[in-house]
Amino acid sequence: MYRLLTIVGAVLPAVLAQTFYGCYTEGSSSRALTGAQTVNYTSMTVEVCETYCTGLTFSIWGLEYGGECYCGNELSTGSFQSFSTDCTMSCGGNATETCGGPNRLSLYGSSTEAPAVTLDPHAAVNATEFLGCYTEGVGVRALSGAQAYSATGMTVEACGNYCLEAGYTIFGTEYSAECYCGNSIDTTSTLAASTDCSMACSGNSTELCGGPDRLSVYQWYDSSA
Numbered sequence: 001m002y003r004l005l006t007i008v009g010a011v012l013p014a015v016l017a018q019t020f021y022g023c024y025t026e027g028s029s030s031r032a033l034t035g036a037q038t039v040n041y042t043s044m045t046v047e048v049c050e051t052y053c054t055g056l057t058f059s060i061w062g063l064e065y066g067g068e069c070y071c072g073n074e075l076s077t078g079s080f081q082s083f084s085t086d087c088t089m090s091c092g093g094n095a096t097e098t099c100g101g102p103n104r105l106s107l108y109g110s111s112t113e114a115p116a117v118t119l120d121p122h123a124a125v126n127a128t129e130f131l132g133c134y135t136e137g138v139g140v141r142a143l144s145g146a147q148a149y150s151a152t153g154m155t156v157e158a159c160g161n162y163c164l165e166a167g168y169t170i171f172g173t174e175y176s177a178e179c180y181c182g183n184s185i186d187t188t189s190t191l192a193a194s195t196d197c198s199m200a201c202s203g204n205s206t207e208l209c210g211g212p213d214r215l216s217v218y219q220w221y222d223s224s225a
């Protein structure tokens with residue numbers, strides 16, 4: 001019970017007159033927010049950052065690594081909503097609040113609409129297509145590029161963005177919380193019954209994220225082609 005309270009307290013965003021957008025990555029070649037910044041690892045809170053950024057008339061602010069505060073009016077290329085479990089560092093000035101993580105921002109803003117995201121694609125793509133439910137490979141992963149795991153934050157979008165930024169156009173979610181990337185599906189992986197992929201995503205119960213030994217596989221493609 002004590003442990004549960006501690007964990008819940010550490011991941012809850014502050015309840016303020018601002019919108020919490022989620023846990024975001026830094027940009028691919030610059031900080032996600034480049035307007036202004038202030039750092040204090042002992043006194044930083046979500047309120048301190050909000051006050052600092054809104055005082056400079058910025059509309060978006062993010063907290064990183066327990067004590068860094070960044071402001072801006074838009075997200076840099078390559079910054080996207082990542083897995084919520086990447087943002088679990090408490091704020092130096094208020095341990096019950098979350099201030100991002102390593103290279104991750106707890107992102108807030110004055111608009112109820114989340115800011116637009118511009119990925120840094122390694123291929124000319126801008127839409128995703130569901131390829132089907134696939135078996136794992138035999139002795140190898142069906143998708144053997146990058147991989148990520150998020151016990152409570154996996155979604156189809158987060159996995160897709162993660163893989164595209166990592167340089168892969170095919171991605172698959174497995175066993176609710178796992179994400180695998182590749183540029184081709186291993187030949188030992190075969191199409192399975194769609195009912196084999198019926199586990200809800202750990203970060204969005206209305207989305208499906210594969211099953212035991214099964215991947216819900218998607219591909220990025222160019223919708224203008």
Ligand SMILES: *[C@@H]1O[C@H](CO)[C@@H](O)[C@H](O)[C@H]1NC(C)=O
Pocket residue numbers: 013014015094096097
């Ligand atoms: C710490 O943050 C919590 C959650 O936002 C808030 O309720 C509380 O008042 C804050 N404590 C201090 C000392 O600011």
Ligand SMILES: *[C@@H]1O[C@H](CO)[C@@H](O)[C@H](O)[C@H]1NC(C)=O
Pocket residue numbers: 039040041042043
């Ligand atoms: C951090 O904030 C505290 C409290 O306001 C202050 O005493 C301290 O000097 C600050 N540290 C730095 C490095 O600015």
Ligand SMILES: *[C@@H]1O[C@H](CO)[C@@H](O)[C@H](O)[C@H]1NC(C)=O
Pocket residue numbers: 204205206207
């Ligand atoms: C969950 O997924 C559904 C279907 O993709 C989507 O419409 C909804 O916005 C998602 N919810 C959240 C909180 O991301």
Ligand SMILES: *[C@@H]1O[C@H](CO)[C@@H](O)[C@H](O)[C@H]1NC(C)=O
Pocket residue numbers: 126127222223224
């Ligand atoms: C992808 O880009 C093309 C060309 O710019 C555009 O026509 C199309 O609407 C875009 N599709 C999506 C899903 O953004």
